[in-house]
Amino acid sequence: MFNTLKLSIFTYFLLTVNSYAYLDPGTGSLILSFLAACFAFLSIFFYKIKKFFLKIFKNDKKNNSQNKSVNFKISIQFFL
Secondary structure (H helix, E strand, C coil), X not given: CHHHHHHHHHHHHHCCCCCCCCCCHHHHHHHHXXXXXXXXXXXXXXXXXXXXXXXXXXXXXXXXXXXXXXXXXXXXXHHC
């Protein structure tokens, strides 16, 4: 498998051709801004999901005697 990987990488670099393309600074800035926005979105999104599940399991451990409507209220609060 490792030999196949080395051969494919070698072949890729052997058969590449110059593209003579130009990326101006505005395009590079746009790409970096897009990557930063994606990272910020994913970090906030996963933080909210983690917080949501921790809240559910924390309430289940503390209050096993409560009715199921508490979990429903928490799930509605998450989406608001």
